[in-house]
Amino acid sequence: MPHAPTGSGPRRRSVLAAALAPLAAAGCAAEEHPPAPGPPAGARDALVMVIRHAEKPFAGDTAEDDEGVEHPGSLSGRGLRRAEELPRLFPPSARSSLPRPAAVFAAGGKAAPERCGQTVAALATALRTPVRAGFAVGAEPVLARAVLAAPMPALVCWEPAGIPRLVRALGAHQVVGVPAAWPDRYDLVWMFTRRQGLWSFRELPQNLLPGDA
Secondary structure, eight states: OOOOOTTHHHHHHHHHHHHHHHHHHHOOOTTSEEEEEOSOTTSOOEEEEEEEOOOOOOTTOOOBOTTSOBOTTSOOHHHHHHHHHGGGGSTTSTTOOSOOOSEEEEEESTTSOSHHHHHHHHHHHHHTOOEEEEEETTOHHHHHHHHHHSOSSEEEEEOGGGHHHHHHHHTOTTSTTOOSSOOSOSSEEEEEEEETTEEEEEEEEOOOSTTOO
16 A cells, blocks of 8 residues: 655644534534444445344244244244334335335344344335345354445344454444344344444334334
8 A cells, every 4th residue: 555645644633523523513423422423534435224033932933934834943823923114114104104115134044043034025026125144143344344335234144142243343332322232122123323434323223013112
């Protein structure tokens, strides 16, 4: 990489200050946490929504796959209802509260349970968008690169244990307010927005089923 010309340091700081001035003036919404440093300022803007799979069976309960066969990796009855209701969060639903995903990702691979794919199946059908399920839990850096290269907004349905790794791979883990782990809840959406190279974070409720917080 060529060396910067002598004396470019103050100029670069002035340019950076000018770029950040509109953000400082605008401030943050009450439910939105301040952004943290992310990729370089030239990085493409992004909007990534992350959900965990819907409810799984309690210990000792059984679940069925899409063909009605008992399968321990499938959603519970409540989880299937959540999956059916998930399209209400997004356009073209009249009750939508989130932007319409242009790309949908779900955990896949031979060893992955079917829950993530089941969770977004009805949504993908409503959006007429294929589910990109070629990424295994544990391959979050590869997934993050694919997500950031995809059309925006992007929705990712992932196993909760891998979500912190995904957030780190996106470069958004230092944003104030991002939990260190996904809470023991199924009714949340984590929204990460990158503007001018800076990430911000919001946690939003789904409010799809009775009992959702």
